[in-house]
Amino acid sequence: MPVYSEKVMEHFMNPRNVGEIENPDGVGEVGNPVCGDMMTFYIKVKDNRLEDVKFKTFGCGAAIAVSSMVSEMAKGKTLEEAMKITPQSVAAELEGLPKNKFHCSNLGAQALHKAIQDYLNEQKKGGKNDGKKA
């Protein structure tokens, strides 16, 4: 289906890091099924690094490929590095996204950032997690 790049197709057909993390350190959910796409990211943090990243996505081929790519880009990065992942950098790594999909399906970075923010908020509260301070 040539509307998508080979890279998008490859991630869509073989998405990385699909699933949930039990007892995650942070969860981020964006989008809603009414507008098309919905993504939930789960993270595990160790020594200020994303030790594990998993996602679940409801949406089109682009949404699934974006989620997979974001998870791959984020894994192993420090929280600060991960916060620098942008929709533009994700699209670039995917060798481009169709114009009309750029905004609606490219929510992966936002979901990841929300998960990191969730973790940081818990840390501030001195909450449930045993992860190191960011």
Place this chain on the structure above:
Amino acid sequence: MRKVYLDNAATTPLLPEVHQAMMPYLGDTFGNPSSLHDWGDGAREAVEEARTQVAQLISANPDEIIFTGSGTESNNFAVKGLALAQQNKGKHVVVSAIEHFSVLHSVRTLEKWGFEVSEVPVDKYGVVSPDEVKRSLRNDTVLVSIMHANGEVGTIEPIQEIARITRERKIPFHTDAVATAGTVPVDVAELGIDALSLAGNQFYGPKGVGALWVRKGVRIMPLLDGGIQEGGRRAGTENVPAIVGLGKAAELAKTLMTERIKQLTPLRDRLLKGLPGRIEHVVVTGHPQDRLPGHASFCVEFIEGESMLMLLNSKGIAVSSGSACTSRALKASHVLIAMGIPHELAQGSILFTLGVDNTSEDIDYVLGTMPPIVDRLRQMSPLYAKFTKASKGGK
């Protein structure tokens, strides 16, 4: 890999007989039908023969057939042309909420030109109620346009009953028969209508050609001005090979219709029963019985249509979807929404439209291929995770 084409609503393939009939007009018989020499005669005769073939398909008179460039053009022509020709009598038109965009966007244009438009709702099966049409009529209504069948959900509309109402009020009634003409019996006198659109690529003819039938005595304003082709109603040199193909396809459709319906209906019914039987949380869209013979449409819960379509394509199966993500405009199908289907369920729309090349083995293959694809996408879906957690956790 097995290849199964189940997107005949997008376009049917061209039958070899049709292809063959067209070939001379892409070759030696290249004349312009308006020319007065032998070259012109050959082309003109071919166009007139096609006109007769198309007329016979819908039991009309050949001189009431106007060739156009597509079903979309036929609908534009009918809606705008009929309304404009009657505008001294009034400026109100009635359509259904589930018309094709070539009708719905045409009435939007009419609104810009000062017309008022009433959109008649449909029930959960996509059926237009004749009573609702009756209620929407006004003294200044100059056109009613309701489709014969909906291409997205397959529902066949009660055109005869609606036509009875419009005839009583002497209001011209157009039907978009793009999904039905050449597929199920269409007889314009029996339906009691005044204008009808059809398209070649819906019944094994070529793309880029359609026809509009307008009952003799009903006035229509041309959209294209120029020469006197098509009785002055549609100017421009005729697309002779495509028109010849449309004619041949119409002739074949008339002869083979009963046989095709007999072939497609049981295959369709296997899908309509088989998919909800094999996959949980799948609903059939459209009317369970009053639907097109080759048309099986569904909404699959918790997943999105485009990703289903792409995974099916990777297994050699071609389908379509009415999900927001598959539309360029990124809007869920207006048809499904008008039927009261919630947006998130409409996202899981998937549509199988069968054709004469399909076999029982194709259906076996689809029934075997779909469940693991749905399962795979559901394993990825946060909506499905929420659903299973909620049902496990009890109320």
